[in-house]
Amino acid sequence: MTYILQQLINAVQLGSIYALIALGYSMVYGVLRFINFAHGDIFMVGAFLSYFAAVLIKRLAGATAIPTALIFVGSMLLAMLGTALITLSIERIAYRPLRRYRLSVVITALGMGVFLEHMTLVIVGPWRISFHPLITETVYKVVGVSISTTQLVIIFVSILLMLILEFIVRQTKQGMAMRAISYDREAVPLMGVNVDHIITLTFAIASCLAAAGGLLYAHAYPIIEPYMGIMVGWKAFISAVVGGIGVIRGAMLGGYILGFVEIAAGAIFPSRMRDLISFVVLMIVLLAKPTGIFGLPLRQKV
């Protein structure tokens, strides 16, 4: 029983990170019907920028001791800002001019992913960098189950960010515009909404979530390297598809499902079979429900 509870906590932790990244794929798909295949690498950039932001903050602080919580939040915000700027440049330079050419823009996205990997490789070198955690680790024992501050922070921050996202999407006029675009993009300008602004905002939010995901992931698995975004990116993408791409809650659910499946597969089968099993399970879900669990019904045009 305690073993299962233990694994459950691990699954929620992993699922939270997948959910954050899956949201980016899903939101961008919602407004553009486009899969941003560079998103996994955006997540990697977020992890690296968090690392450098933490170093920078510590250096600026010098001898003055500042609480690690402050460094954590500061690094996250700086990483979000930096990641968003990079993503928006990519959108403006590489995606927007090609928006009308569906296939080309997808290939461009794959290319931008490779570009980001190799830029990082050039800048930081081929070494695996160990990420110094910004959370003071304390392990609590609750009825035999151990849970660490790192796990609590990862879960708490992810859920907080998702609540903020829900608020933006449900309650603000920009969020309304995002949802409207996902339903009928051509009619949105008639409401006086500049669609390009909303698309920019969507990319910005998606990359902020990916940056946070990068920082949190680096706390769970504290080694960062330029190719870390590839596998995580694929997994998050598939989570988004399983949940129903274009649907916010679908991406969240998909992320958690993948987290659970992966931890369960790793607990039951030899660990080298983990990815194999989890992808098979996801394929089965998709065979049963091709548009994903909360899948957008294919809109009929009158």
Added chain:
Amino acid sequence: MLLSVENLEVSYGHIKALHGISFHVDEGEIVALIGANGAGKSTTLKAISRLISVQAGNIRYEGKNLLDFAPHDVVKLGIAHVPEGRRIFGNLTVMENLKLAAYNRKDREGIAQDFERIFALFPRLAERKEQRGDTLSGGEQQMLAVARALMTRGRLMLLDEPSMGLAPVLMRDLFRVLREINEAGTTILLVEQNARMALKFAQRCYVLETGNIVLEGPSSELAQNPAVQAAYLGG
């Protein structure tokens, strides 16, 4: 003159949809463009709201050249386009559809007053406030589409086939409300296949045939015109 269209040419690929049409709409008027399917009526409205590109000609609104503006800026200038097929956002509630149409407005009180006005004009929408757009009937969706145009505070309303798919009773109701809206100061440019309805509703009409304006004049005169009667009023 509120709106003037001069020698407007629009093509879809190699096919010319409008061959240099000219017409105008004065402040406070109801003007209709009538014509058969494919005559270029919707194209004309889409050109005015800048949803499609224009090959030649001019579109002036309050002295400004609309060709210099993006579609969302045309809305800010006061042109509200109620598109063909209503284009309600089915995943948003009725209230959210209305709020979205007020996207550029900052006058909270004015917005609240407009909600009241709209719910007075269309009590059905008040009942369905929290319902998703795609659960509305065709008639209710048309009401919502007109209501959204009101929320943008447009001074000129472009209406594309509002009668399409509506039962005669609903259609009469809708046109009664549209007349009220016009009497309250909104100028209307209407596009209709239902020529009988359009001639009754509008003060002036233009008849569009395969991208050309072939007839124009006060509705009462056109309704008596034998050619119009034969082609559009069923003899």
